[in-house]
Amino acid sequence: MRILLIEDDLVLRDVMLRSLHDAGHRVDVAGSVAEADQVWQMQAFDAVLLDLNLPHGPGPRSGLASGLAVLKAARARGDRTPVLVLTARNRTDERIAGLNAGADDYLGKPFDLGEVEARLRAVVRRTQGTQDQVQVGALALDRVTRRFVLHGHPLDLPAREFEVLWELMTPAGRVVSKRELSSKLSDLQDYLGDNALEAFVSRLRKKLASGGVHIRTLRGLGYVLEAEC
Structure with a gap:
């Protein structure tokens, strides 16, 4: 947060x-x-x-x-x-x-x-309207322990990728703009630009692909985390 x-x-x-x-x-x-x-x-x-x-x-x-x-x-x-x-x-x-x-x-x-x-x-x-336990496809988040689990196994992520995925599940299914993500993941001395944000999202997509979970880009709006049909 x-x-x-x-x-x-x-x-x-x-x-x-x-x-x-x-x-x-x-x-x-x-x-x-x-x-x-x-x-x-x-x-x-x-x-x-x-x-x-x-x-x-x-x-x-x-x-x-x-x-x-x-x-x-x-x-x-x-x-x-x-x-x-x-x-x-x-x-x-x-x-x-x-x-x-x-x-x-x-x-x-x-x-x-x-x-x-x-x-x-x-x-x-x-x-x-968030919950301590969140599930999207095979991806689960426990907010109390701050752990992601994919297919029942811990999903270890670098700090920035962890923060991006956390925001996309707060709550899950919400469209999150690039501006909001950059704002939430920056501080007054260290601003997270669009290029860096897109790189983190790209890495997350690869790591989530096996779990039937996808980060979809909505042009002009932002990102949304979805379970694949």
Whole structure:
């Protein structure tokens, strides 16, 4: 998943960043109100982890005073990205305010990193209509263990090919544009261009051919993963 982590505590942010990377996610970070608002508007994300107590940060003031205001602004412009609010465990008022502002769930600090991952999967599953277990032809995906299986055998893929196939199965049968794939698989320092994306898709097609699964190109629209008839 492509995740935006909004947290100003550098120690906690680094720990979470390593954990999310280890779980296979692509993560952008923001540590202030101004930075969070800017990055969130620049990029599409699968989920946002949001600390409500944020400094404003350097630069011109945006009129937003807190993480809660950033969330309200996103919802006001029609952004429905799943949001998991991070809040002090004893601050019931913060939890209520976050949920009322449009958050999908909350997690009290301190928290277990495994629970962060589980709650992220849950909020994305609810909003995107995805399931933890997905099957297309002889290809199966287990989102909990992050494993692909083809004809009952593990399908080991390089990181980029894994990410492309993951997006094509989120959910399966959905047409995914090249622009969306590039956006989801890039970060602010490393952009995935069309030529590289087409190379990854070409390699995946060869690896999936024996499983009765095909990545079809819809001209002008993108790619769709289908079971062959």
